[in-house]
Amino acid sequence: MSLTKPRTMPGVLELLPLDQIAFMEMLDSIRAGFERYGFLPIETPAIELSHVLLTKTGGETERQVYFVQSTGSLNKGGDPELALRFDLTVPLARYVAEHEHQLNFPFRRYQMQRVYRGESAQRGRFREFYQCDVDVIGKDSLSPRFDAELVAVIYQVFQALKVGPFQVRVNHRMLMRGLLEHLGVADAEMQTLVLREVDKLDKRGVDHVRQSLAGGEIGLGAAAIDQLFDFVGFRSANVDEALAKLEALPDSNAALQQGISELREVITLVRAFGVPESFFAWDCAIARGLDYYTGTVYETVLTEHPEIGSVCSGGRYENLASNYTKSKLPGVGISIGATRLYWQLREAGLIGSGRSSVAVLVTQMDPALFAEYAELAALLRGAGINTELQLESGKLGKQLKYADKAGIPFAVIVGPDELAKGVVQVKDLQRQEQFEVARDELVASLRVEIEQFRAMPLGPLGESASEQS
Amino acid sequence: MSLTKPRTMPGVLELLPLDQIAFMEMLDSIRAGFERYGFLPIETPAIELSHVLLTKTGGETERQVYFVQSTGSLNKGGDPELALRFDLTVPLARYVAEHEHQLNFPFRRYQMQRVYRGESAQRGRFREFYQCDVDVIGKDSLSPRFDAELVAVIYQVFQALKVGPFQVRVNHRMLMRGLLEHLGVADAEMQTLVLREVDKLDKRGVDHVRQSLAGGEIGLGAAAIDQLFDFVGFRSANVDEALAKLEALPDSNAALQQGISELREVITLVRAFGVPESFFAWDCAIARGLDYYTGTVYETVLTEHPEIGSVCSGGRYENLASNYTKSKLPGVGISIGATRLYWQLREAGLIGSGRSSVAVLVTQMDPALFAEYAELAALLRGAGINTELQLESGKLGKQLKYADKAGIPFAVIVGPDELAKGVVQVKDLQRQEQFEVARDELVASLRVEIEQFRAMPLGPLGESASEQS
Numbered sequence: 031m032s033l034t035k036p037r038t039m040p041g042v043l044e045l046l047p048l049d050q051i052a053f054m055e056m057l058d059s060i061r062a063g064f065e066r067y068g069f070l071p072i073e074t075p076a077i078e079l080s081h082v083l084l085t086k087t088g089g090e091t092e093r094q095v096y097f098v099q100s101t102g103s104l105n106k107g108g109d110p111e112l113a114l115r116f117d118l119t120v121p122l123a124r125y126v127a128e129h130e131h132q133l134n135f136p137f138r139r140y141q142m143q144r145v146y147r148g149e150s151a152q153r154g155r156f157r158e159f160y161q162c163d164v165d166v167i168g169k170d171s172l173s174p175r176f177d178a179e180l181v182a183v184i185y186q187v188f189q190a191l192k193v194g195p196f197q198v199r200v201n202h203r204m205l206m207r208g209l210l211e212h213l214g215v216a217d218a219e220m221q222t223l224v225l226r227e228v229d230k231l232d233k234r235g236v237d238h239v240r241q242s243l244a245g246g247e248i249g250l251g252a253a254a255i256d257q258l259f260d261f262v263g264f265r266s267a268n269v270d271e272a273l274a275k276l277e278a279l280p281d282s283n284a285a286l287q288q289g290i291s292e293l294r295e296v297i298t299l300v301r302a303f304g305v306p307e308s309f310f311a312w313d314c315a316i317a318r319g320l321d322y323y324t325g326t327v328y329e330t331v332l333t334e335h336p337e338i339g340s341v342c343s344g345g346r347y348e349n350l351a352s353n354y355t356k357s358k359l360p361g362v363g364i365s366i367g368a369t370r371l372y373w374q375l376r377e378a379g380l381i382g383s384g385r386s387s388v389a390v391l392v393t394q395m396d397p398a399l400f401a402e403y404a405e406l407a408a409l410l411r412g413a414g415i416n417t418e419l420q421l422e423s424g425k426l427g428k429q430l431k432y433a434d435k436a437g438i439p440f441a442v443i444v445g446p447d448e449l450a451k452g453v454v455q456v457k458d459l460q461r462q463e464q465f466e467v468a469r470d471e472l473v474a475s476l477r478v479e480i481e482q483f484r485a486m487p488l489g490p491l492g493e494s495a496s497e498q499s
Numbered sequence: 500m501s502l503t504k505p506r507t508m509p510g511v512l513e514l515l516p517l518d519q520i521a522f523m524e525m526l527d528s529i530r531a532g533f534e535r536y537g538f539l540p541i542e543t544p545a546i547e548l549s550h551v552l553l554t555k556t557g558g559e560t561e562r563q564v565y566f567v568q569s570t571g572s573l574n575k576g577g578d579p580e581l582a583l584r585f586d587l588t589v590p591l592a593r594y595v596a597e598h599e600h601q602l603n604f605p606f607r608r609y610q611m612q613r614v615y616r617g618e619s620a621q622r623g624r625f626r627e628f629y630q631c632d633v634d635v636i637g638k639d640s641l642s643p644r645f646d647a648e649l650v651a652v653i654y655q656v657f658q659a660l661k662v663g664p665f666q667v668r669v670n671h672r673m674l675m676r677g678l679l680e681h682l683g684v685a686d687a688e689m690q691t692l693v694l695r696e697v698d699k700l701d702k703r704g705v706d707h708v709r710q711s712l713a714g715g716e717i718g719l720g721a722a723a724i725d726q727l728f729d730f731v732g733f734r735s736a737n738v739d740e741a742l743a744k745l746e747a748l749p750d751s752n753a754a755l756q757q758g759i760s761e762l763r764e765v766i767t768l769v770r771a772f773g774v775p776e777s778f779f780a781w782d783c784a785i786a787r788g789l790d791y792y793t794g795t796v797y798e799t800v801l802t803e804h805p806e807i808g809s810v811c812s813g814g815r816y817e818n819l820a821s822n823y824t825k826s827k828l829p830g831v832g833i834s835i836g837a838t839r840l841y842w843q844l845r846e847a848g849l850i851g852s853g854r855s856s857v858a859v860l861v862t863q864m865d866p867a868l869f870a871e872y873a874e875l876a877a878l879l880r881g882a883g884i885n886t887e888l889q890l891e892s893g894k895l896g897k898q899l900k901y902a903d904k905a906g907i908p909f910a911v912i913v914g915p916d917e918l919a920k921g922v923v924q925v926k927d928l929q930r931q932e933q934f935e936v937a938r939d940e941l942v943a944s945l946r947v948e949i950e951q952f953r954a955m956p957l958g959p960l961g962e963s964a965s966e967q968s
Contacts (some may be wrong), residue, residue, distance in 0.1 A: 033822065033823060033824065033825070034550065034551055034554045034822050034823055035551075035823070036551065036592075036593045036594075036596035036597040036820070036823035036824070037548065037551060037593075037597060038543075038544055038547065038548070038593075038597075039544065039546055039547065039548050039581060042544040042546070044541075044542075044543060044544060044594070045541070045542070046541075046598060046601055046602070047539035047540060047541055047602075047608065048539075050539075050540050050541050050542060051539070051540060054540060065856045065857075065885050066880050066883075066885055066886070067880065067885075067886070067887070068857045068860075068885060068886060068887030068888070070516035070517075070519075070520070070855070070856060070857070071516060071519050071520060071523060071856070072513075072514070072515075072516055072519050073513075073514070073519060074507075074513055075507055075508065075511040075513060075627050076545060076613065076615075076627065077508055077511070077565070077615070077626070077627055078507065078508065079506065079507070079508050081503065082503055082504075082505065082506065085503045094569070094570070095569070095570055096546070096567050096568065096569055096581075097567070097568050097569075097570070097573055098565050098566070098567055098583070099565065099566050099568070099579070100563070100564070100565055100566075100617030101563070101564055101566070101617065102617065103617075104566055104579070110568070110573070112508060112565075114567070123505075124505045124506075124507075125505075125513070127505035128505040128506060128507075129515060132515055133515070133516075134901060134904055134905045136890075136891070138887070139516065144545065146545075146546070148569030148570065148571065148572075157546070158544050158545065158546060173890055173891050175890040175891070176890055179888070179890065182877075186880070299873070302869075302870050302873040302874070303873055303877060304873075304874075304877040304881075351505070353502065353503050354502060354503055354504070354505035355502065355505070356502070386539070387534045387539060387540070388534075388537045388539070391537075400771075401771050404768070404771040404772055404773075405771070405773075408651075408772065408773040411535045411536065411655070412773075414535075416534050416535055416536075416537060417535070417536070417537060418536070418537030418607070419537070419648070421605075421642055421644040421645055421648065422605070422642050422644070432603060435603055436603045
């Protein structure tokens with residue numbers, strides 16, 4: 031029979047078990063951070079009705095959508111009625127509108143699920159990846175305090191992830207628009223074009239952006255460009271500097287006034303929420319191209335790894351679900367692209383394989399004593415210790431080698447002598463040490479050993495556990 | 500602007516947050532049970548390459564497959580090259596074949612992910628649902644001891660789920676085939692037809708199945724049918740009875756001999772693995788229609804809710820990945836359809852909403868004291884207590900009502916008097932009691948209260964928490 035080559039589609043990240051454990055620990059840590067701030071979990075189906083999912087997206091997003099058809103529907107022909115979600119925000123809008131009367135507002139939700147995008151195949155681009163989102167949705171209104179709290183949430187989450195120094199950087203879209211109006215760009219669409227150019231500063235550089243701004247479509251004067259570049263070149267060193275810069279801005283129009291007032295509240299509260307100032311900056315270069323955002327916008331960078339780019343972004347939006355409900359639902363949210371983050375951290379050497387979830391292998395030294403081994407395994411499992419029981423007989427050395435290769439830290443060994451004496455041999459596979467313990471004390475003893483093992487720092491490349499390969 | 504009705508496709512289960520928490524607790528409990536027995540996690544992409552996914556499935560399964568196309572591919576026309584997985588077994592086969600040289604065998608894996616099937620819309624049938632699978636894959640061979648261990652895994656998992664009395668029922672496909680051979684049905688395809696009929700006993704009843712067996716295609720004689728019915732009518736009351744029945748069987752052919760020997764090992768070990776006998780039975784009526792299974796087959800029933808049917812099924816297979824690799828990879832596995840199980844338990848009144856993941860609401864009695872409230876929230880969060888901070892001002896009564904409605908058990912209240920005295924009021928929203936505690940002792944005091952609250956039994960319908968609606 032001819033064989034099919036076993037492979038996944040390009041653009042997915044499939045992990046070996048110990049890497050999967052490391053990835054799940056990252057997700058668990060993010061989840062714990064979200065819950066610490068009072069966010070509640072939801073999950074939505076990966077498949078949505080196409081006409082519900084694609085009400086408001088334009089051509090650009092639509093080209094990346096994966097459509098879904100059952101065999102029956104495919105045979106009938108016609109347009110696909112189903113599609114895979116491409117983010118968690120549109121499903122959130124649909125969810126909140128659908129369940130509006132059963133939810134408590136402000137509705138704080140977190141959601142950690144896979145999303146799907148028909149990206150062109152490219153290293154580091156994923157077609158299926160986890161997003162970890164938190165959003166707060168208000169009814170009719172939502173205080174800028176929620177925007178400030180999200181800075182604290184990001185701080186908490188990335189502290190716990192232990193990925194080295196990082197900084198949460200915010201800016202304010204309305205303030206930017208007000209400033210553009212002040213500089214003579216009053217038209218909203220023209221403002222959007224300018225903001226998109228500003229977004230390209232990092233990638234394209236000052237000269238390119240200056241040319242684009244001065245060019246035909248936008249046609250901004252040299253003085254205005256200078257003032258704009260002066261503004262977007264600012265990144266605050268601390269809260270006082272940020273506040274001073276805010277006070278020095280012109281407040282010549284309503285947008286500037288509201289932007290300044292809201293951003294002032296966010297910046298002031300960052301301190302009250304216990305975020306150390308070095309982890310926070312007002313960064314005027316952040317524009318975030320999406321028109322969707324209307325107030326605060328967020329980016330987060332690992333300061334020692336700027337090449338990674340923003341690892342957590344988001345912003346404030348005026349109205350979440352205007353396609354689905356007449357209720358006005360303003361919100362603010364942030365998103366971590368967890369698959370990409372994990373992949374980047376691994377590429378940068380900041381994360382390695384995880385520790386095996388198995389703590390103990392009960393070996394089979396003497397096949398005749400199998401009932402005793404099964405009993406020992408049941409004893410350990412009953413005490414909450416994750417235990418693998420060696421079910422097939424074979425040389426003890428081979429069994430220990432398997433445990434070591436699989437990253438199982440402890441092996442329990444019992445022969446006829448141990449059985450007669452009521453003792454057990456415990457082999458510490460990390461330290462390559464072995465000790466004897468009374469059978470009655472095995473659980474207590476292993477609990478201490480496992481705790482010590484788990485407390486040992488796991489190097490960035492997981493070198494404390496044997497590599498799985 | 501015209502509104503789009505916000506709705507999901509039919510056949511999905513989307514939950515409100517407190518129900519989502521209950522569902523996630525169920526998944527976490529299942530995960531813990533799998534890990535207790537030394538199984539390692541993997542996840543595979545939901546989207547697979549069609550030609551890889553559909554190598555061996557027949558027409559019946561294929562009709563239920565969801566195919567996936569990006570916009571670009573859709574516009575080009577042609578057959579879809581991608582499809583959503585319909586189970587976790589085919590992806591496991593692909594995974595093991597693809598990563599064969601990086602895995603340790605026997606490979607014990609668990610996987611808890613959503614799968615997709617184009618089921619016809621019907622109450623209780625899901626098109627997107629979680630499966631929770633454990634499988635052990637051997638290289639070349641795999642001892643029947645692994646089959647026995649899975650009984651212990653199922654026992655552990657369902658004990659922890661607290662769903663009332665249940666029973667793991669096993670049978671052996673090869674033994675069944677051997678018996679059919681003994682009864683004169685030697686042809687393998689004919690045997691399959693007979694086993695499929697036996698599978699219908701529950702739903703169609705004895706008379707219908709007897710007619711089918713005697714009818715044209717199969718044409719089994721009355722005496723053979725009597726013998727078969729006598730056999731499939733047996734369900735062991737305890738291990739000794741099961742072993743006695745095994746010994747009394749004819750061993751007139753190789754299939755019978757091997758089947759008896761393997762099933763004897765499984766039944767004998769159930770005791771050694773610490774499974775109480777009342778939770779286990781040899782049930783000769785279990786045939787499991789799939790040709791895929793070649794040895795032990797499993798079903799699990801909630802004995803007080805037989806109407807639910809099997810909540811955990813699986814079996815032994817000869818060769819996992821013959822479509823992808825020349826390696827012989829025998830395996831044995833079980834699967835829990837978690838979405839359906841959750842839905843059924845809820846319908847049966849055995850499971851209700853979960854408790855909010857938020858333990859404390861720090862209220863805002865006096866807007867002027869907001870900085871103090873933010874500090875209190877930071878204090879609690881720093882101590883690992885999931886805390887929501889009231890960010891918008893409003894009447895205290897309304898804030899407390901919100902907490903109660905949202906199922907948050909404790910509220911912290913501080914006014915100018917409390918601030919001056921260095922104390923805090925804690926309101927227990929369940930008991931409708933309030934007590935004062937020194938600010939320094941708030942964390943310690945709340946830890947005790949929260950622990951007590953979590954230890955309180957949550958009724959099947961979650962009545963200890965206020966219902967979320």
